[in-house]
Amino acid sequence: xxxxxxxxxxxxxxxxxxxxxxxxxxxxxxxxxxxxxxxxxxxxxxxxxxxxxxxxxxxxxxxxxxxxxxxxxxxxxxxxxxxxxxxxxxxxxxxxxxxxxxxxxxxxxxxxxxxxxxxxxxxxxxxxxxxxxxxxxxxxxxxxxxxxxxxxxxxxxxxxxxxxxxxxxxxxxxxxxxxxxxxxxxxxxxxxxxxxxxxxxxxxxxxxxxxxxxxxxxxxxxxxxxxxxxxxxxxxxxxxxxxxxxxxxxxxxxxxxxxxxxxxxxxxxxxxxxxxxxxxxxxxxxxxxxxxxxxxxxxxxxxxxxxxxxxxxxxxxxxxxxxxxxxxxxxxxxxxxxxxxxxxxxxx
Amino acid sequence: xxxxxxxxxxxxxxxxxxxxxxxxxxxxxxxxxxxxxxxxxxxxxxxxxxxxxxxxxxxxxxxxxxxxxxxxxxxxxxxxxxxxxxxxxxxxxxxxxxxxxxxxxxxxxxxxxxxxxxxxxxxxxxxxxxxxxxxxxxxxxxxxxxxxxxxxxxxxxxxxxxxxxxxxxxxxxxxxxxxxxxxxxxxxxxxxxxxxxxxxxxxxxxxxxxxxxxxxxxxxxxxxxxxxxxxxxxxxxxxxxxxxxxxxxxxxxxxxxxxxxxxxxxxxxxxxxxxxxxxxxxxxxxxxxxxxxxxxxxxxxxxxxxxxxxxxxxxxxxxxxxxxxxxxxxxxxxxxxxxxxxxxxxxx
Numbered sequence: 001x002x003x004x005x006x007x008x009x010x011x012x013x014x015x016x017x018x019x020x021x022x023x024x025x026x027x028x029x030x031x032x033x034x035x036x037x038x039x040x041x042x043x044x045x046x047x048x049x050x051x052x053x054x055x056x057x058x059x060x061x062x063x064x065x066x067x068x069x070x071x072x073x074x075x076x077x078x079x080x081x082x083x084x085x086x087x088x089x090x091x092x093x094x095x096x097x098x099x100x101x102x103x104x105x106x107x108x109x110x111x112x113x114x115x116x117x118x119x120x121x122x123x124x125x126x127x128x129x130x131x132x133x134x135x136x137x138x139x140x141x142x143x144x145x146x147x148x149x150x151x152x153x154x155x156x157x158x159x160x161x162x163x164x165x166x167x168x169x170x171x172x173x174x175x176x177x178x179x180x181x182x183x184x185x186x187x188x189x190x191x192x193x194x195x196x197x198x199x200x201x202x203x204x205x206x207x208x209x210x211x212x213x214x215x216x217x218x219x220x221x222x223x224x225x226x227x228x229x230x231x232x233x234x235x236x237x238x239x240x241x242x243x244x245x246x247x248x249x250x251x252x253x254x255x256x257x258x259x260x261x262x263x264x265x266x267x268x269x270x271x272x273x274x275x276x277x278x279x280x281x282x283x284x285x286x287x288x289x290x291x292x293x294x295x296x297x298x299x300x301x302x303x304x305x306x307x308x309x310x311x312x313x314x315x316x317x318x319x320x321x322x323x324x325x326x327x328x329x330x331x332x333x334x335x336x337x338x339x340x341x342x343x344x345x346x347x348x
Numbered sequence: 349x350x351x352x353x354x355x356x357x358x359x360x361x362x363x364x365x366x367x368x369x370x371x372x373x374x375x376x377x378x379x380x381x382x383x384x385x386x387x388x389x390x391x392x393x394x395x396x397x398x399x400x401x402x403x404x405x406x407x408x409x410x411x412x413x414x415x416x417x418x419x420x421x422x423x424x425x426x427x428x429x430x431x432x433x434x435x436x437x438x439x440x441x442x443x444x445x446x447x448x449x450x451x452x453x454x455x456x457x458x459x460x461x462x463x464x465x466x467x468x469x470x471x472x473x474x475x476x477x478x479x480x481x482x483x484x485x486x487x488x489x490x491x492x493x494x495x496x497x498x499x500x501x502x503x504x505x506x507x508x509x510x511x512x513x514x515x516x517x518x519x520x521x522x523x524x525x526x527x528x529x530x531x532x533x534x535x536x537x538x539x540x541x542x543x544x545x546x547x548x549x550x551x552x553x554x555x556x557x558x559x560x561x562x563x564x565x566x567x568x569x570x571x572x573x574x575x576x577x578x579x580x581x582x583x584x585x586x587x588x589x590x591x592x593x594x595x596x597x598x599x600x601x602x603x604x605x606x607x608x609x610x611x612x613x614x615x616x617x618x619x620x621x622x623x624x625x626x627x628x629x630x631x632x633x634x635x636x637x638x639x640x641x642x643x644x645x646x647x648x649x650x651x652x653x654x655x656x657x658x659x660x661x662x663x664x665x666x667x668x669x670x671x672x673x674x675x676x677x678x679x680x681x682x683x684x685x686x687x688x689x690x691x692x693x694x695x696x
Contacts, residue, residue, distance in 0.1 A: 304499055
C-alpha cells in the first residue's frame with residue numbers, strides 16, 4: 001500500500017513536471033475545485049498544478065508533496081476553507097511563499113506558523129461581504145416572517161384547508177445584537193437600520209465610526225437584544241461565543257442568525273434551546289460539523305436552514321476570480337498583496 | 349328552502365334584537381373573523397352583531413339584512429377583503445353610514461356607490477405598510493438567493509450528497525422597478541436602497557418627493573429593470589398591469605415580486621413565462637384566485653410562494669385592532685375618521 005502510494009507519487013511528479021515544463025509561466029498549486037471560467041483564467045496566466053484535474057488520484061497532502069518536487073516548484077497556492085494550512089501542510093510544500101485563500105474566514109489557516117516561515121497569506125477580502133450581509137437579512141426576515149415555512153405550507157397544497165397559523169413577527173423596532181462589526185457585520189447593520197431596527201454590537205473593542213451601542217460582553221448583548229446575529233471570525237476567543245448562558249439571556253422570544261462559522265455557536269445547546277422553546281427561532285447558514293446538520297432541526301418549523309451559501313452568487317463568483325488572480329499577480333510581480341492577512345488580524 | 353331561509357332570518361332578527369338590547373353602546377356589524385383580544389376590545393365598546401358568532405348560521409347577506417332590521421340597527425360595520433361592498437350589500441343594510449375595512453386594498457369596495465349613498469369608508473391606513481414592505485424584500489432576497497430552495501435541499505438531507513447547484517444572484521446593483529410608489533412602495537424603495545439597488549418606478553404621475561427615475565409606462569419600466577415589484581392597488585387601470593408583453597420586456601434574467609393583488613398580474617401568462625424561462629423567477633404572496641395557487645408553480649424551484657401573509661405579524665394585528673377601534677370611535681363621536689378613503693383616492 002505504501003509502495004503503491006509512493007509509485008503514484010512518482011507518476012504524479014512526472015506528470016506535474018511535464019505540466020510545469022509546458023510554459024514559461026509561474027507555477028500555481030490549485031487546491032480547490034474551480035469552475036470552467038476560473039480554470040481558464042488561471043491557465044491563461046499560470047502553470048496550474050491542479051489537485052482536482054481529471055485523472056489526478058493522489059490524496060491532497062501527497063499531491064502537495066509531489067508538486068513541491070517538480071522543477072521550478074509552485075511558490076503560490078490557491079486554497080479554500082477545506083484546506084488546513086498548518087505545519088504539516090507547510091512542511092509538505094517548502095517552496096510555497098504565498099497562500100491565497102478564496103474563503104472569507106481564516107480559521108483554517110495557522111497564521112502564526114505562516115508568519116514564522118515567511119509565507120504571505122491573502123484572503124478574499126470584501127468580495128463576499130455584501131452577499132453575506134444580504135443573506136443574513138434574508139435569513140432574519142425568513143425566520144421572523146416565516147417565509148420558508150409559508151412556502152412549505154403552500155406547496156403542500158394546505159392553503160385551501162388553512163386553519164390558524166402562527167403569526168410572524170415584525171422586523172422593525174427589533175433590537176439586533178451583532179457579534180462582530182467588521183466588513184460583514186457593519187453591512188448587516190446598515191441594512192437593518194433601513195428596516196427600523198435598533199443596532200447593538202459586540203466586538204473586541206468599540207468602533208469609533210459608529211453610534212450603535214457597544215457591549216463588551218456577549219451575555220449582556222444577548223440580554224438587551226431581540227435578535228443575535230453572529231458575524232465574527234472563528235478563533236479561540238469566539239468558539240462557542242454563543243453558548244447555553246447566552247441563549248438563555250436572549251430569551252424565549254429571541255432569534256439567532258448565524259452567517260459566521262458553525263462553531264461560533266454551541267450547536268448542541270442551540271438545538272436544546274430551540275427544542276425547549278428557550279429561544280424562538282434560528283436562521284443558520286453554517287453548522288459545526290458541515291455538511292452534517294443536526295437531524296432534529298429538520299422537523300422544526302421555527303428554523304431556516306441553508307448550506308453555507310451566504311457567500312455564493314454569480315456576481316461574487318466572478319469577483320472572486322478577479323480578486324484571486326489579482327492577489328497572485330501581485331505576488332509574482334513583487335507588489336503588495338491586494339488583501340494581505342497578518343497573524344494579528346483576527347478581528348471579530 | 350326560501351321559507352327556511354326566511355324563518356332563519358326571523359330567528360336571527362330576534363336573537364340580534366336581544367343582543368342589541370343588551371347595552372347602551374352603539375351597534376357595530378362585524379363581518380370578519382377576529383381573534384379573542386379583538387373581539388373583547390370591540391365588545392367593551394360596542395354592541396357587536398357578529399356574523400361569525402358561534403351558532404350563527406345565516407349566509408352573510410341574509411345576516412346583514414337581519415342585522416339591519418333590529419331596533420337601533422348598526423350604523424357602522426367592520427369588514428375585511430372577503431366582503432364585497434357594492435349596491436346589493438348597501439341595499440341590504442340601509443342603516444349603515446360607515447364601513448371600516450381591515451384590508452389594505454380597496455378593490456372590494458365600490459367607493460363611488462358608497463359616496464353616492466353618503467356612506468363613509470375607512471381602510472387600514474398605514475398599519476400594514478411596514479410589514480408588507482419588509483415581506484417584499486424578504487421575497488426578493490429569497491428568490492434571488494434561493495433561501496427557500498436551499499431550505500428544501502437541506503431538509504431533504506441532500507447537502508452531504510451535494511452536486512452542482514445553481515448559484516443565486518446578488519441583490520446589490522439590481523435595477524428594481526416598483527409599480528405603485530405609495531405607502532408600501534416607497535418603504536420598499538427605502539429598504540432596497542440600503543442594499544445598493546437602483547430604484548425605478550411607475551405610478552399614475554411622478555412624485556416630487558423622490559429622485560428615483562419615473563416611467564409613465566410599465567412596459568418601459570420592465571425593459572429598464574432587473575426586478576419588478578408590484579405594490580399598487582388593484583383597480584381597472586392596474587388589473588393585469590403586468591401582462592405577457594411586460595413579462596417579455598422584463599426578460600429572461602428578470603424577477604417579479606407581487607405583494608399587491610393577484611390580479612395585478614396576468615397569472616396564466618406569468619406561469620407560462622416561468623415555465624418557458626422567459627423570466628428567471630417570482631416571489632408571490634398573492635394570487636388571482638386565492639386560495640387557489642396554479643398547481644404548476646408547486647414544482648418550480650425558481651418561485652417562492654406564500655399565502656397572502658405579507659401583512660400578518662403579531663405587531664400589525666395589534667396595531668390593526670387599535671386602528672379599527674379608533675376609526676369606529678371617531679365615527680360614533682362625530683369626529684373625522686382616522687383614515688378616510690374617498691372615491692378618487694385609488695392611487696397606485
